[in-house]
Amino acid sequence: MSTDSIKVGDKAPDFTLEASRGRTVSSADLSGKPYLLYFYPKADTPGCTTQACGIQEALPALGKLDLTVIGVSPDPVAKIDKFADKYGLEFPLASDPDHRLADQYGTWVEKSMYGRTYFGMERSSFLVGADGRIKALWRKVKPAEHVALVEAAAKDLHE
Template structure:
């Protein structure tokens, strides 16, 4: 699926860390950040999660929640959240329906080997449930700051 800015955010319901469940309906009328990362507790994903954790007070000030999504099992996500004191929900899309719906499950290539995996992507969803901004093939350094800037522009 090819999502564009201005499209309605695809529906989702997923189990998340700390015994939570996250769903699109929970955020009706509220802006939020939905970011997809390949694997819990790997270098880039840890750096990205910690950057979002650091930006939480400013994002929260703007009324934004953050949800991290990977296809990791809940057990791995709980361990990851605990290890780095991540307070925002990390959701498990074990079946891959949400990563498919957001177009983040893509063919990747490493050392000439092709495989399917999550493309690091972030979606800023406005209070109207529409996608305000999309970042694809995210470079971790400075990304949380870019998201914060775009969130401030939402008003």
């Protein structure tokens, strides 16, 4: 169960998660650097693929802004690895199977489809500054619009 408790200016929650290609990602390793955490519902689905491939295409530009990108889903690492390999995704995709990090960010939410309610991941992104504080956030982001929003906000970090 989650709430929209995190807001711009808050300290980003600490985390350590297993990620694609045998990596581990952690807030401690990112200390002093800006990063984007984007939460997506399920690997290799149309919206998540559009979003991930858009980020992959934008990696050179985001890299010039010194921005590290990490995707987070409740999928197991094996499924995430297949997704990353299938689309050549170089940035880490982290596994949050118990949705502990998603709960902290308020992205594990009640959803409804065809009259049935269930809990799942809300497509949301959080831009964290080098100071470890939330600089921008987007909830219920549209996959095709995601990269443009992130690039604009990341540029603002350097002004």
